[in-house]
Amino acid sequence: MAEAGIVMDMDSGAILYGQNIHLPYYPASITKILTALIVLENCNLQDTVTFSTTAVNQVEADSGNKISVVAGDELSVEDCLYSLLLVSCNQAANALAEHTAGSIPAFVDMMNEKLVELGCQESHFENPSGLNNDNQYVSAYDMALIAQAAYDNDTLVEISSSTTHKIAPTTQNPDGFTIRGEHRLCVTEDPSSPYYYPEAVAGKTGYLIKAGNTLVTYAVKDNRRLVSVILKGQPRQYFVDGKALLEFGFRSFQDYTVADYESRYVTGNETINLDKGSFQASDLMIDPDSVITLPNGATFEDADISLGALPEISPDNAVALLTYSYNDRTIGTAYLLAKDGVTIDGDDPDTETAPSDTDASNTAASVATASNAEKPQRPHKNISVAGVLITMLIVLLALGMIGLVSWFIYSKKKEARLLAERRERRRQRLKRSGDEEEFERLLNEYKNKKK
Template sequence: MRKIGCMLLSLILILNFSLVTALARPEWPKDTGVQSEAGIVMDIDSGAVIFAQDIHSLRAPASITKLLTALVVIEHTKDLEAQVTFSRDAVYNVESGSGNKFGLDTGDSMTVRECLNLMVLQSSNQAANALAEYVAGSRSAFVDMMNEKLKEVGCVDGSQFANPSGLNDDNQRVSAYDMALIARAVFQNPLALEICSTKRAFIPATVNNPEGVSCSIEHQLVKNNENPDSEYYFPAAKAGKTGWTSQAGQTLVTYAEKDGRRLVAVTLKSTEKTHYSDTMTILDFAFKRFKNARVRDNEIEYVTGTEPVLIDGTAYEPSELMFDEAAVITLPEDARFTDAEKSLETKLPQKHPKGAVARLNYIYNEREIGSAWLLSTGQNTVDALATPGELTGNDGSEAGNTGAKAEGALHSSQFKIPRRMMLAAGILVCFGLLSEAGIIILRKKRRKERERQNELRQKRRARLAEIGFTEEEFDRLLEERRRRRDEES
């Protein structure tokens, strides 16, 4: 008996160890770094921070500031073909030695789009100043708009800007994390992304350039993304902005896209000109070691099953709920979707999608890796088909008034009863048709929903089979998680 007991105990320990090993989450890869003082890679679609090195310390940004300037200009300008005239202050009130690309002078004029091209591609401080004056009337008023935008994109590290160009100023500082949030907003704006990915643009005639001049982007990874012979060849690099001042050193922001994934990388304070190699290293790391998983294709809680789902005091049928199509989470390459922990947020921010009833937030090893809006399709309203009382008022007064008007219009008592009967019959026929149409629509929706549910169940079984679970085992695991969550709360 003692031998049998030892064997059983050993078997139990082996099974428990195997289960723990099977359920263990892979570690978040961290085996890389940058020679710049700070660096970050953020997934644009999930918002997850994939790589981080000293990302919350404030540093001088230099000309990557112009990304924020471009975004504010684009968001507050209706006509990009409107003319911008350069004032003397815009041209000459700049830091000594900061340069003047193409010798711009007082009275020069070009369109908003041309100014944006000159500012982003060639980092023209004069173009940044002129755009600020055009949009806000003065640089100081424009700086207020820039700092207000920081709040809108969620900056948390106390970043602030003092001018639209990025020239040295002790009050102009940004963290790598906040700069990634700014860049994420920039590259999610289609027009801003177009400007920042332009490689070459023509600037029309100015006082000192009567024939006009062509300018090209300074960002070497973007400039050489189709040149395999270049040391800066990185095909995924699609847009970005360079920066340098004596205080900031080299700074760089890069937007990269590969296999449907969109990333932004920021490096701050490179003093050995490693900003390009650093950026290639961390972007390559992020593309190779991580993946995105679409929530709608993988999440089965709340949207499957037959039991009603209670959200903030309201009960929903699972068939009434769905996740937004674009929501993704970012995971290590060898992790599973079910490795992520999640929590349901029912107190929604003021700005949320139409139909949103909650937001599902995902965590992986203490890292925020994405979120998804839980949307109601509103199918519960289909079952409440209108009744005659609902269409005519609770007291039937509207129907009565209609009958009285019809009766008065006839001026003949002999038609009173037939007309009323005809009116009543007409109303009954209309309601019959409406009811029949509603039933047909409802049946179609229910049939489609059954098909969708069957497809989701099949996908669920396949996913669970891949990770070695039966549906019963997985449901039991979910129930245990809910119970622990309730106990903790």
């Protein structure tokens, strides 16, 4: 009944069903999922958040104050996140944004930067709460990507899956108070209710007049993880729609761990010529975490496979990318990896490793020589024990400095590489809908309407 919806397999990224998944819609409070993810990536749960006058008052007049905070109130990041995700407190969204970034506009910049990192190209945010703004919109596809990243965060799942939480005392609630979750699929315990769905683990509701009812639901069943998104839904029906998408996904599809089934390119003595060099098949392996999703009745052998060049950013030991499709739709990808000890063309052993002991010693000796050159030179026979100790100390200090600098550079490069790999994997998911040209047409149409 909703205008737009999607159900995505969390592990393969395969879209199992979609309707208007590339059209932009107002997100309302499901925006807070992205807000929570950014906060968790940048703050400690026990940090103290102070509610400013701006945080309390920069909301729409009729949007309420779910936890009755006033300017000057202090709560932990954890309490604010529970208030954000369980009862959709807009003041908590503002306060968390200020605490994380220093100001709400600076936090909004972080939100849009995160969209780029996740591979979202169909969305834009203007505030951390989801309240009305003509330039705040999201597609069902992008919201699924956001949810995919969010529910990979264990702390976010733990908070969002709670049915109740006791908030610490505040000015207007000196004894503290208990809040209760609003996502009916996650809290309903009556099996006779149309909202009863024990597989639902976590999620977020949203509502604005312009947005209609919006909903994100994360569910787990038989070790499979799905996420559904509803945009522009109808009252009460939107829970039923979200549940129906998840039931369809669990009922009609199954996951395959690629490494358990794929033998091509990784067995035998066949020579495989790739951009990264020539390899024996037995020298290669499949990324053990890669999954593809197929409809019931299909087998792994029914999936089409293509061996392609690596994306610009990929794991260090990757030599190619395997893309799987079924009925011309992408159902998952897997990196073809070189096993440990196998040489890859273009490897630069000095790129992300510390200098060898010999190099470090030579560099240290150079530093020591340069340092000693400033001192009056004495005949070798007059070198004292103190002089030897000083020289040894200089060498040791130089070695320590070199080691520290090398470790720092290595850590930064590794951190940057891992972040780049995550971004590329998420960017690849953007192509899995196989509908980029249609998206461009629909987005241009939407923009023309707004003009």
